[in-house]
Amino acid sequence: MIVTSFSGNTTKNLIVIPITKPTNSVPKKEKSIPVNSIISKVEFEKIIRFRRYMDSLGRSPTGKKTHDSIVLYRPGLLDSLTIIENHYYSHLKN
Numbered sequence: 001m002i003v004t005s006f007s008g009n010t011t012k013n014l015i016v017i018p019i020t021k022p023t024n025s026v027p028k029k030e031k032s033i034p035v036n037s038i039i040s041k042v043e044f045e046k047i048i049r050f051r052r053y054m055d056s057l058g059r060s061p062t063g064k065k066t067h068d069s070i071v072l073y074r075p076g077l078l079d080s081l082t083i084i085e086n087h088y089y090s091h092l093k094n
Contacts, residue, residue: 044088051081 057063071078
């Protein structure tokens with residue numbers, strides 16, 4: 001379509017359909033972590049152990065498949081762990 005429009009051979013008419021917002025769409029709201037909700041040290045240590053486990057899976061040739069599968073089916077998991085860790089460390093400074 002693009003090539004024919006520049007060359008001047010306009011044998012087909014291009015129909016423009018406006019993009020509309022679906023009526024059943026739900027706005028995505030980011031949930032922030034409340035300031036007063038701090039996880040316990042035991043819970044944080046579990047998160048750290050899981051992070052180490054994921055890192056070791058990613059470095060191992062046999063575990064790479066498992067690591068990729070977890071990341072594929074839980075796409076925001078590692079990002080969530082990073083957010084929780086940063087939140088925990090920021091409260092330790094205070």
